[in-house]
Amino acid sequence: MSEQTTAHGAQPEHPGRTALITGASRGIGLATARRLAQESDISTIILVSRSAEDLDQAVGQLSEEGDGSTRFVPCVLDVGDRSALKRSAKRLFDEVGPIQLLVNNAGYTNPVPLQQVTMPDFERTMEVNLYAPFLLVKTLLNRGNVFDLIVNVASTAGVTGRSGWLTYSASKSALITMSEVMREELSIYGTRVACISPGRTATALRRVLAPDEDPSTIMQPEHVAEVIGALTSPVGAYIDSENIIVRQ
Ligand SMILES: NC(=O)c1ccc[n+]([C@@H]2O[C@H](COP(=O)([O-])OP(=O)(O)OC[C@H]3O[C@@H](n4cnc5c(N)ncnc54)[C@H](OP(=O)(O)O)[C@@H]3O)[C@@H](O)[C@H]2O)c1
Structure with a gap:
């Protein structure tokens, strides 16, 4: 998997904070990038x-x-590829600079009954949903990065296990404790x-979990992004950040 980084947008005269969002090309991650771009003290967003x-x-x-006041830096990376993740994190720190806000949002699910769970697929779920957030934080810390805020995106499925979602529920539950x-x-x-921990949100991942659901009847990615936006804003310091449930 290739790893590329190219900056788009103006370099601000007075650099503000840098945010890194994994899984930012669509769904909750993209809505979060759009929301964080409205924060005047965030000048760079890595997607x-x-x-x-x-x-x-x-x-x-x-x-x-x-x-034009926000610089957007795309980074092509499979967060489930440990070596690539470590290389990208180091390169981003060296080339883009310290990362103050990290949103660990990329997620993977392949819902199947317990009897059909394969170990490679269970391992892939843990790599993307649990090990990647850990490794990104660890690699950046060891590079000397000091974060203001880390937001880990788990799920209500990590609070209450759901039939058919064994690997996903287990990975999100571990993410909550981590x-x-x-x-x-x-x-x-x-x-x-x-x-x-968001509940049902109208995205591509939700379609995998509930293919027959009408997306217009459930929460939209922008609603979750607003909560992440509140956490990054000054008022966020007063929000008790222990597993916040976001649902309709
Ligand atoms: N939607 C819900 O109902 C719901 C509920 C609770 C929690 N969540 C959680 O919310 C997070 C975002 O999900 P979403 O619903 O917004 O999903 P989505 O619309 O499918 O978006 C997932 C994003 O993650 C990226 N991604 C997936 N695997 C990746 C990997 N290995 N490396 C790097 N990027 C990867 C995708 O792009 P590429 O495919 O191009 O890599 C995409 O940008 C996930 O952690 C999910 O578990 C969602």
Whole structure:
């Protein structure tokens, strides 16, 4: 899997904070990038996904919608590829600079009955949903990065296990607990760690989980992005960040 980074948009005269969002080419991640671009103190947003084409499209849209004050940096990366993730994190830190806001949002699911779960697929689920957020944080910390805020996107399926979603529920449940540990360990650096658990949200991933559902009847990605936006704003410091449930 190739890893590319190209900056789009103006370099602000007074650089503000940098945000990195994984899974930012569509769904909740793209809506979050759009929301964070409205925060005046965020001047650079790094968008991660596997598809260069989708990322270019997302960056094109965001650049058109904005006033040119935010720099968008696409990064083509499979977060489930450990070596590529470590290389990209180091390169982004060296080339783009410190990352103050990290949104671990990329997710994977392949819902099947328990008897049909394969170990490679279980491992892939854990790589993307659990190990990637851990490794991204660890690699950047060891590079000297100091985060203001880390937001891990879990799921209500990680709070209550769902029939047919064994691997997904297990990975999200572990992400919720891992966030609590990160929150305690990183508080000495002034880093806040929040975990959010959205319920049903109209995205491509939701279509995999519930193919027959009418997307207009459930929460939209923008609603989840608003909550992430609130966490990054000054008022976010007053939000108790222990697994925030976001649902209709
Ligand atoms: N939608 C819901 O109902 C719901 C509910 C609770 C929690 N969530 C969580 O919300 C997060 C976002 O999901 P979504 O619903 O917005 O899904 P989505 O619309 O399918 O978007 C997923 C994003 O992640 C990227 N991605 C997937 N695998 C990746 C990988 N291995 N490496 C890098 N990027 C990857 C996708 O781009 P590429 O495919 O091009 O890589 C895409 O940009 C996930 O963690 C999901 O578990 C969703």
